[in-house]
Structure formats: structure tokens, C-alpha cells
Amino acid sequence: MKKLVILISGRGSNMEAIVRACAVQRWPARVAAVVSNRPDAAGLTFAAAHAVVTSVVDHTQFNKRDEFDAALMRVVDMYEPDLVILAGFMRVLTPAFIKHYAARIMNVHPSLLPSFTGLHTHQRALDAGVVVHGATVHFVTTELDYGPIIAQGVVPVLVGDTNIVLSKRVLQLEHKLYPRAVRWFVEDRLRMYDNRVELEVTETRFLFCLDVV
Numbered sequence: 001m002k003k004l005v006i007l008i009s010g011r012g013s014n015m016e017a018i019v020r021a022c023a024v025q026r027w028p029a030r031v032a033a034v035v036s037n038r039p040d041a042a043g044l045t046f047a048a049a050h051a052v053v054t055s056v057v058d059h060t061q062f063n064k065r066d067e068f069d070a071a072l073m074r075v076v077d078m079y080e081p082d083l084v085i086l087a088g089f090m091r092v093l094t095p096a097f098i099k100h101y102a103a104r105i106m107n108v109h110p111s112l113l114p115s116f117t118g119l120h121t122h123q124r125a126l127d128a129g130v131v132v133h134g135a136t137v138h139f140v141t142t143e144l145d146y147g148p149i150i151a152q153g154v155v156p157v158l159v160g161d162t163n164i165v166l167s168k169r170v171l172q173l174e175h176k177l178y179p180r181a182v183r184w185f186v187e188d189r190l191r192m193y194d195n196r197v198e199l200e201v202t203e204t205r206f207l208f209c210l211d212v213v
């Protein structure tokens with residue numbers, strides 16, 4: 001039974017999708033804790049209501065990033081995670097934190113990496129005039145938004161799309177993509193070769209989501 005710790009900063013809809021998939025699909029795993037850096041993160045309410053242990057490490061209580069990360073690491077380690085899942089966790093983590101969880105820390109990013117790393121990905125995609133956009137699940141490395149890619153999903157950019165409409169479409173895609181990638185980890189089906197990820201047994205690492213249009 002693998003132990004999952006999910007880090008959130010706000011709404012937590014990806015966390016919710018993972019908690020639900022873990023229960024409904026009966027993964028050989030359990031969500032050991034949901035940890036937020038913000039006490040008012042809405043996702044904490046969902047987690048508590050679903051009998052998931054919650055914890056808060058409030059980043060505003062720390063003067064330095066490495067002090068916050070050290071405190072966060074102490075809390076996360078209490079739950080002995082096999083996998084740390086960043087789900088809308090909006091703090092940049094220090095190399096010390098990331099190295100501590102090397103090859104067992106994942107993130108979902110709202111773009112087709114390596115395009116649009118960082119923030120405001122949907123508006124930047126619209127401004128760039130791309131016709132497809134999407135989301136990427138990747139292992140986290142010390143280089144921001146550049147870790148080995150586990151899965152990617154694509155949605156179309158449609159005429160008249162706004163930042164809000166496009167972000168909703170991508171979020172629906174993330175809710176399918178992220179639980180799938182976590183399940184692969186839980187099932188021990190991900191292998192890393194030279195900074196690239198391969199999946200044992202044929203199942204596509206690509207999702208084309210016309211059904212979320």
C-alpha cells in the first residue's frame with residue numbers, strides 16, 4: 001500500500017480528483033495527508049470531509065524560503081510518503097526539498113511543457129495564438145517546470161476563447177490526466193531512463209481531450 005501526500009495551496013480540484021480516483025479505482029495506495037501552505041485553502045475542507053488527514057504549514061510564518069521548506073519537509077516526512085504530489089501548490093520549492101524527494105515528487109502544470117513554463121499559462125497561450133494547449137504531469141527537478149514528462153494532454157484553443165474558458169477546459173483535462181499518472185506510479189509502471197520516463201505495458205501517455213470542449 002503506497003502512501004501519497006498531496007500538497008495544495010487553494011481550490012484543490014486536482015487533489016479531489018486524485019482522492020476520488022484512489023478510492024473508486026481501489027488503487028494499492030492511500031492518501032496519507034493533504035498539506036497546505038495556506039490555512040484558508042478550500043481544498044482542506046474537501047479532504048477533511050473525506051476522512052483525509054490535513055495539515056497546514058503557513059508560509060507567512062517563515063522569514064526565509066529554506067526555513068519554510070525545512071518545516072514543510074518535517075511535516076510531509078511524518079506521513080512517510082512514497083510519492084509527494086504537487087496539486088496547485090503555488091510555492092517554488094528549494095533544491096534541498098526537491099532533492100529529498102527525488103524521483104518521488106510529481107507536479108501538474110497547465111501547459112504543454114516545455115512551452116509556457118511559469119505563471120499565466122492560458123493567457124500566454126492565447127497571446128501566442130496557439131491552436132492547441134494542454135497540461136503536463138512531470139517529475140519535479142530543481143529546474144522549474146522542466147522535469148521528466150510523465151503524461152501530456154491536449155485541448156483545442158477555440159475561436160473566442162477567453163482565459164477563463166480555456167483554463168476551465170485545461171482543468172477538466174488535468175482531472176483525467178493527473179490521476180492516471182499517479183496510478184501508474186502507484187502500480188510501479190513508470191521507469192526513468194536518462195531523464196526520460198517510460199511506461200511499462202502499453203497505455204498511452206497522451207490524452208487528446210475533445211470531450212472536454
Ligand code: GAR
Binds near residue numbers: 010012089110118
Ligand atoms: C491547476 O490548473 C494546476 O495545473 C495549476 O494550478 C491549478 C490548481 O488547481 N498549477 C500550477 O500552475 C503550478 N505551477 P486546483 O487547486 O483546483 O487543483
